[in-house]
Amino acid sequence: MSVADLRRVYADYLEAANAREFHRMADFAHDTIVFNGETVSRDDYVAAMRQAVDSVRDYTWRLDDLVIEGERAAARLTVTGTPVREWRGLQPTGRAVSFTECAFYHFRDGRFERMWYLLDTRAIEDQLAGLPRSS
Numbered sequence: 001m002s003v004a005d006l007r008r009v010y011a012d013y014l015e016a017a018n019a020r021e022f023h024r025m026a027d028f029a030h031d032t033i034v035f036n037g038e039t040v041s042r043d044d045y046v047a048a049m050r051q052a053v054d055s056v057r058d059y060t061w062r063l064d065d066l067v068i069e070g071e072r073a074a075a076r077l078t079v080t081g082t083p084v085r086e087w088r089g090l091q092p093t094g095r096a097v098s099f100t101e102c103a104f105y106h107f108r109d110g111r112f113e114r115m116w117y118l119l120d121t122r123a124i125e126d127q128l129a130g131l132p133r134s135s
């Protein structure tokens with residue numbers, strides 16, 4: 001796949017996720033993927049995405065940076081939303097959050113087969129507690 005093709009696939013993936021078109025995930029992820037080091041089904045991966053968007057109203061991913069090398073992609077995203085139920089062990093406070101997510105993918109045949117991600121959990125905790133964000 002060319003860099004341009006992989007950029008298009010990733011843009012389409014984010015578009016589908018933000019539109020809650022989880023039925024389209026078969027276009028982007030293999031049937032079985034390694035997700036943060038654990039082998040899971042695509043259905044399990046989608047269930048994790050659904051849990052996030054069900055717990056955080058208006059959960060939205062915005063792509064800030066995308067680096068592609070061969071079949072690998074690294075993305076830096078800004079995620080926004082307002083938790084409305086317990087999420088990641090945190091209780092909702094009515095406050096909106098905005099945080100960084102870094103995600104790394106390995107693609108094969110135009111779909112990812114491995115994915116790792118990290119969230120700025122400290123920023124989420126601080127914002128829910130009403131603490132000022134550090135720069």
